[in-house]
Amino acid sequence: MSLKILPYAAMPADRVTTSGVSGATIRILIGPNDGAGNFTMRLFELEPGGCTAKHTHPFEHEVFFLEGTGVALDGTIERPIGANVSVFVPPNELHQFRNTGKTVMKFLCLIPNSAQVVPSKLPVGATCPCSG
Amino acid sequence: MSLKILPYAAMPADRVTTSGVSGATIRILIGPNDGAGNFTMRLFELEPGGCTAKHTHPFEHEVFFLEGTGVALDGTIERPIGANVSVFVPPNELHQFRNTGKTVMKFLCLIPNSAQVVPSKLPVGATCPCSG
Numbered sequence: 657m658s659l660k661i662l663p664y665a666a667m668p669a670d671r672v673t674t675s676g677v678s679g680a681t682i683r684i685l686i687g688p689n690d691g692a693g694n695f696t697m698r699l700f701e702l703e704p705g706g707c708t709a710k711h712t713h714p715f716e717h718e719v720f721f722l723e724g725t726g727v728a729l730d731g732t733i734e735r736p737i738g739a740n741v742s743v744f745v746p747p748n749e750l751h752q753f754r755n756t757g758k759t760v761m762k763f764l765c766l767i768p769n770s771a772q773v774v775p776s777k778l779p780v781g782a783t784c785p786c787s788g
Numbered sequence: 789m790s791l792k793i794l795p796y797a798a799m800p801a802d803r804v805t806t807s808g809v810s811g812a813t814i815r816i817l818i819g820p821n822d823g824a825g826n827f828t829m830r831l832f833e834l835e836p837g838g839c840t841a842k843h844t845h846p847f848e849h850e851v852f853f854l855e856g857t858g859v860a861l862d863g864t865i866e867r868p869i870g871a872n873v874s875v876f877v878p879p880n881e882l883h884q885f886r887n888t889g890k891t892v893m894k895f896l897c898l899i900p901n902s903a904q905v906v907p908s909k910l911p912v913g914a915t916c917p918c919s920g
Contacts, residue, residue, distance in 0.1 A: 659862040659883060660876040661869060664852075685874040686850045692876060694900040695827045697850045699874075718818045718829045720796075720896055722854070722872075730791040737793060740854075742817040742831075744792040744824060751791060764852055766898060768826040 660690050664699050672700075672708075678786050679706025679755070688769055695768050702726070702755040702763075707786035710752040715771040717745035719753075724761030726754050754786055792822050796831050804832075810918050811838025811887070820901055827900050834858070834887040834895075839918035842884035847903040849877035851885075856893030858886050886918050 664685055672680040680702050687696040702708070702724070710729060721741045727734040728743055729752040737743065737753065745751045755761040796817055804812040812834050819828040834840070834856070842861060853873045859866040860875055861884035869875065869885065877883045887893040 657862050657865070657867070658878060658881045659860060659867070661860060661862070661867050661873060663873050665872070685852070686876040690876050691878050692848055692850060693879075694848065694902075695850065695898065697852065697874060697898070716824060716826065718824065718827065718898070720817070720829065720852070728791060728793060730789050730793070733789070735789070735791070735793050740797070741793060741795050742829060744818040744822050746790060746823050747825075749790045764896070766827065766829070766850070770826075 676709035679703035695766050697766050700763055702761040704755050704758050707754040708752055712748050712750050714747050715768055716747050718766045719743040720764045722762040724759055725757035726761050728753050808841035811835035827898050829898050832895055834893040836887055836890050839886040840884055844880050844882050846879050847900055848879050850898045851875040852896045854894040856891055857889035858893050860885050
């Protein structure tokens with residue numbers, strides 16, 4: 657067998673402890689450890705009220721929302737997001753995703769391997785940084 | 789507004805007429821035309837009984853199944869696939885996806901931009917090439 661075929665839930669979930677992130681876990685579904693040479697597929701789960709960091713970085717995001725409802729910060733405004741919505745975040749654009757619903761928000765977020773983002777595995781300790 | 793945020797259904801669907809493909813449409817959700825410099829997010833829909841091509845190519849696929857049930861050809865065997873399953877197809881590995889269910893199969897399939905795959909827009913004319 658040469659293909660990696662797995663339900664996403666079979667991959668380990670790590671709590672995201674990056675500054676500015678609240679209520680989030682990350683799973684690396686496909687990445688360099690599998691021999692993926694160009695880009696990495698990650699699945700995030702955001703608890704109700706949770707958010708990703710309000711930040712910029714020099715690489716792009718390609719995102720697809722699987723479940724839940726929320727908003728995406730796009731510069732200075734917030735735009736609605738939910739299941740079956742794709743989001744392209746160009747390099748260096750300010751962005752943040754917030755779960756404003758009552759259920760877990762799930763989304764894929766893919767990045768180029770050149771981004772060299774490594775999720776922290778330190779214990780969670782911060783208060784909620786999410787704001788509307 | 790700097791982020792591209794769209795329900796996938798808002799993007800145009802093109803019938804895939806590549807040899808060996810049956811009952812498939814493709815939508816380019818995020819790609820070079822959006823300024824995505826590294827990889828392209830595509831969404832495929834496969835009708836019941838439909839399939840993608842049984843083929844190899846020198847670039848990888850990173851796939852996530854959204855809806856439906858079917859099988860993935862992995863060399864000489866077929867393995868079950870369905871919603872919430874991710875599949876990594878390494879470069880040069882023989883593969884094919886078949887919809888063996890009664891509903892439309894939907895999946896994301898991402899490729900590096902270096903693949904330079906351009907979907908054909910020629911009229912459909914082939915009989916079903918899908919086989920178990």
